[in-house]
Amino acid sequence: MLTSFATKVIGEAMNARTHPAIFLIACALMLLYASCGTPIGGFFNKQYENVVSYFNTYYNAEVAFDDAMKDVQATQGRAKVDDVLEPVTLTPSANQKFTTVIEKCSKLLQYHPTSSYVDDALLMIGKAYYYQGDFLKAERKFRELLVTLPQSDLVPQARLWLGRTLFRLRHPDEAVDVLKRLAEETSKSDRPISGEAYFALGYISLDQGDSAGAVSAYEKGLSLSRDKVRNAAIAYQLGMIEEKLGNWSNAAAAFRRVLDYKPAMNLEFNARLHYAASLSRINEFKKAYSLLDGLIGDSNYRELIPQAELERANVLRRQGKLEDAMAEYTRIDTVYKGTETAALSYFELAKLYENSFGDYARAYQAYDNSRNQSATAQTNPEAVKRADLLRKYLELRSRIDKIDSVIAVQDSLRSADARNDSVAIDSLQGVQRKSGKAEAGPDTTRQQGEIQHHDSSTTLAKLDTTLRRKPVPPAAAIDTTSLSGHTSVSREQTRTQFLSLDSLRFIRAKAEYELGTLFYLDLGRRDSAERYFEAALQDGPKEEFAPGVLFILADLKYSSNRADSTVRDSLYDRILAEFPQSPYAAEVRRLRGLPAISVDVDSAEIEYTKGEDALFRNEVDSALRSFRIIEERFPNSSFAAKATYAIGWIYANVLNIPDSAIANYRRVAQLYPQSPYAAVVKPIIAEIDAKEKPQEPVKAPSAPIKSVAPQAAPKPEEVAPPVSRPKTEIDEQRLPVEHGRQRVLSDSLRTPIKRMTEEPAP
Incomplete structure (x- = not known):
C-alpha cells in the first residue's frame, strides 16, 4: 500500500x-x-x-x-x-x-x-x-x-x-512502404496514428501527380481520425483536389464537409467561398448567392469581404449575366484599387473581354492593369503572358490594316495620277503620310466561349523554327529627290511615286503568317490560325511560307474533320511534290516511312544569309562583300537579283550615296528584268530619268544568261565606290527601328523570293 x-x-x-x-x-x-x-x-x-x-x-x-x-x-x-x-x-x-x-x-x-x-x-x-x-x-x-x-x-x-x-x-517509395504498413497495422489499435499515416500517403500521392490515390488516402484518413481541426484542413484539401479535377459535385461535398468539423476562421471562410463557387458550377446559383451574401454581411470577415464580392461577380459571369458581371468587376477594381483583389478582378474582366466578347484591345488593357495592381497576385505571371500576346496581336493587326490602307490609297493615287488630278493626289498623299496606331478590334474568326488550348506536337515544335521569327519593318521609302540631287521639283516635273504592290502584299503576308502562328501556338484559336495561314499562303512567296503552312494546315484540317486523314494526306502530297527539299518534306517522308533524300545546299543562299546578318549588325562592308560575291560567282541564282538590289538599297538608305544606288538599280532592271526587284526599281529609274537628261541605256544581254563571267557585267568597283564614310556617320534617323534596336533592311530584302526557274527574257 x-x-x-x-x-x-x-x-x-x-x-x-x-x-x-x-x-x-x-x-x-x-x-x-x-x-x-x-x-x-x-x-x-x-x-x-x-x-x-x-x-x-x-x-x-x-x-x-x-x-x-x-x-x-x-x-x-x-x-x-x-x-x-x-x-x-x-x-x-x-x-x-x-x-x-x-x-x-x-x-x-x-x-x-x-x-x-x-x-x-x-x-x-x-x-x-x-x-x-x-x-x-x-x-x-x-x-x-x-x-x-x-x-x-x-x-x-x-x-x-x-x-x-x-x-x-x-525516398518516396520507401516512405510509402513504411506509412502503408503503419496505417494498416494500427487501423484498429491506434486509429489517430493510422489516420495520420493515410494523410501522409495522400500528400505523397498528390505530390506524385496521383490525384485519385490522394483522394482515396485522404478519405480513409478522415474515416479514422478524430482530430476535428486536422480533419477540417484535410477535407478542404480534398475539396481543392476535386475542384482542380473539375469534379464540382464532389468538390462542393468536400467543402461542405469542412464546416462539419472545427475549422479556423480563415479556413471556414475559404471553405464557404469555394463551396459557393462549386455550387455555381453545377448551376445551383440560388444557394451560391445565399452563401456569398452571408459572407459579405458577416462583420467577422470584414477584411475578407472583397474576396466574396469578387466571387459573386464570378457567379454572375457563370450564370451568363455578362453585363452585370462586367459592372461588378469594374466596381471592384475601382473600390479596391492597388490590392490583390483588384488584380484578380481585372484578370477576370480581361478573360471576359477575350473569351466572351472577342475584344482583344480591351482584354489587353485589362490584363495590363491586372499585372500592375499587386506584386503578390497569383495571376500576375499569366496576366503578363496574355498581355504580351495580345499586344503582339494588336500590333500585327494594326500593321495589316495600315498596309490595306496604303494599297487602297495607292489604287486611288494611280487613278488620280492617270487623270492628272493634282488636288486628289495632294489629299491622298497627305493620308499616306499620316501615322498613328490603329485601334484593332476583335478578330472576325473568333468563336464565343472558352479557348480550346492546343498542345503542338514535338515534331511541330522542332520543325517550325521560322514561326518564332521576329517581324521585320516595312520597306524604307526611297528618297528619289536625294537620288536625283534636286531639293525641289515642280509638279510638272514630278510623277507620282508608287510602292510595289507585290512588296506590300508580302509585308501583309508576313504579318498574316505571324498572326497564324500566334493563334496556333499561343492563343489556341485554331479557326483563326487556319484563316491567317491560308491568307499568308495566298499573299506571300511560295517558298517562304508554303511548306510550313501546309504542314500546319494538315494538322488543323485533320483535327477539325474528326481525324479524317484525306485532307491531311493531300496537303502532305503537295509538300512532297512542290517542296521536296524542305525540312517539312523530310518530316512527311519520315512519318510515311519513306526513304530520306539528300538536300542540295544553295551556296548563294548561304552567302546571302551571311550578308543579311552582317547588315543587321551594321557591318556594312561585310554585307556588301557577301552580296558582291553572289553577283560574281552565282549570276544565275535566284539570289543574284536580290543581292544586286540589296547593294543598291544599302547605298540609298544606309550610306546615302545616290549615284551608286541608282547604278545598281539599273543593273537589276537590265540583268533581271523578270524579277520582282526589277518591278520595284523601274519606277525609281523612270523618276530619275524624268528629272535628269536621259542617259544612254546599257543594252540588256541578247541571249539568256547561262554563265556570266565577272567581266560580262560592270564590276562592282566600277559601278559604285566602296563605303566612303565610316559606319559611325550613318544617319541613324533613316534606319528602321524594331524592338529597340536598329534595323536597316526592308521586308523585301529579308525574305527569300520565289526561285526563278526560267531564264530572264532577253
Missing part, C-alpha cells in the same frame, strides 16, 4: 508544474525511503531519478518545443497546404527554440540514461531536426528509438515520423 501511495504522490508531483508544494512533499518522501535497502527504497530511487530528469531537462525542453511549434503552426496556417509534410521556413526564434530542445534532450540522454523519458527525448530530438530541415539526423533519431526501445508506446509515432522523414529525404 505504501508503494501504491508513493506512486500516486509521485505521479501528482510529475504534473505539479504549478504546485511546488506537492513537489516538495514528493521529494521528502523519496529522500525518506531512498536510504532504505529495501525494494521500496529501490523503487523510490527510480522515481527520484525520473522526477529530477523531468524537471531539470525534459520539462524545459518540452516547453521550448511547444513554443517553437506555435511558430510552425502559424507559418503552416498561412501556407496553401496545411500539412506536416509541406516545407516550412522557420523564423529565427523558432529555429533557436528547436536548438534548445536538442540541447536539453541530449543532456537528459547523457545524464539520465535510465530515465523513463529517454524515448520521449529521442522522439523530440528527431522532430526538432525534422523541422530544422536536418532530415538525416532526424532519421537517425527515429531509427534509434525503434531499435533500442521496441516496446515503447511511442514506436507508432516514431514510425510515422520516419515515413515523413524518408519522403523529405526524397
